[in-house]
Amino acid sequence: MSTRVDERPGGQPSGAPSPGGAVLLEARGVTMRFGGLTAVNQVDMVVHEGEIMGLIGPNGAGKTTFFNCLTGLYKPTEGRVVLAGKEIPPRPGLVVKEGMARTFQNIRLFGNMTALENVMVGRFCRTSAGPLTSIVRGPKYRREERETRERAQELLEFVGLGGSTELLARNLPYGDQRRLEIARALATDPKVVLLDEPTAGMNPRETEQAQELIFRIRDNGMAVVVIEHDMRFIFTLCDRVLCLVRGEALVEGAPSVVQSDPRVIEAYIGSPDVDESDEELDAEIGSELHTEREEGR
Numbered sequence: 001m002s003t004r005v006d007e008r009p010g011g012q013p014s015g016a017p018s019p020g021g022a023v024l025l026e027a028r029g030v031t032m033r034f035g036g037l038t039a040v041n042q043v044d045m046v047v048h049e050g051e052i053m054g055l056i057g058p059n060g061a062g063k064t065t066f067f068n069c070l071t072g073l074y075k076p077t078e079g080r081v082v083l084a085g086k087e088i089p090p091r092p093g094l095v096v097k098e099g100m101a102r103t104f105q106n107i108r109l110f111g112n113m114t115a116l117e118n119v120m121v122g123r124f125c126r127t128s129a130g131p132l133t134s135i136v137r138g139p140k141y142r143r144e145e146r147e148t149r150e151r152a153q154e155l156l157e158f159v160g161l162g163g164s165t166e167l168l169a170r171n172l173p174y175g176d177q178r179r180l181e182i183a184r185a186l187a188t189d190p191k192v193v194l195l196d197e198p199t200a201g202m203n204p205r206e207t208e209q210a211q212e213l214i215f216r217i218r219d220n221g222m223a224v225v226v227i228e229h230d231m232r233f234i235f236t237l238c239d240r241v242l243c244l245v246r247g248e249a250l251v252e253g254a255p256s257v258v259q260s261d262p263r264v265i266e267a268y269i270g271s272p273d274v275d276e277s278d279e280e281l282d283a284e285i286g287s288e289l290h291t292e293r294e295e296g297r
């Protein structure tokens with residue numbers, strides 16, 4: 001499977017409940033305990049090639065902890081993670097090399113480096129120049145450096161930051177910083193990209209652009225797993241959705257199945273961390289459902 005990012009016009013939702021590709025990422029019985037607290041409990045998740053998977057759940061449900069287990073930031077107390085048929089050790093560097101990249105809920109860029117340099121850093125896991133080559137700066141080093149720069153430039157254009165390459169990351173608007181994080185993740189040539197709240201803090205226009213970008217990532221042959229609180233975003237973006245509640249998998253399935261499941265709505269309304277009114281939550285979680293019913297779909 002190619003993970004090259006080509007310049008293509010905006011991607012489209014597949015419209016299919018599941019692309020039916022081969023299994024790419026498989027988490028089995030993943031459990032993470034912090035002392036007496038079980039943040040993630042026996043969670044299974046399967047992601048297929050070319051699939052966009054959504055991960056939802058109220059605050060504290062264990063979504064980010066589950067991501068941290070998948071990406072080697074945490075060593076799960078129990079369970080295993082298999083990527084492209086190979087069990088991956090819980091070491092972030094190895095996980096990236098095996099083809100899984102991620103972004104973070106709280107943006108983690110190198111603020112004093114340019115946008116281009118930030119993406120180039122992501123690329124270095126795919127270059128072969130060792131310390132000696134870097135000191136000597138011979139032809140091999142210079143060729144890799146040039147290729148890394150070109151690839152970083154290409155990726156910045158892909159995410160819509162082609163005009164901001166020389167700006168310091170810390171000076172970019174918030175939405176652009178999130179896109180820069182995605183470009184840096186793509187620079188590692190991943191098979192699957194994990195995005196932790198990619199639209200947090202974005203305005204509606206930026207959210208729409210983020211959705212279009214994720215479709216294009218999928219169209220370029222990568223699978224995507226997305227954590228989001230924006231239900232409208234998740235249900236229009238994803239092929240399948242997994243809802244976690246108190247660390248456990250509550251419901252998994254097509255967006256239409258998950259959004260109409262009373263347990264999901266109950267989980268959100270029943271969450272002490274959510275302070276919206278029931279009416280607002282109903283609009284957020286169930287609006288597409290009501291629209292579908294009214295239109296007789």
Ligand SMILES: Nc1ncnc2c1ncn2[C@@H]1O[C@H](COP(=O)(O)OP(=O)(O)OP(=O)(O)O)[C@@H](O)[C@H]1O
Nearest residue numbers: 034037039057058059060061062063064065066105
């Ligand atoms: N390093 C840690 N040590 C102890 N407890 C932790 C740690 N990380 C997370 N937790 C706890 O695990 C539970 C799950 O947290 P997590 O951040 O994974 O939830 P989440 O679903 O991502 O929440 P949110 O939507 O608010 O980001 C919470 O009770 C949290 O306090």
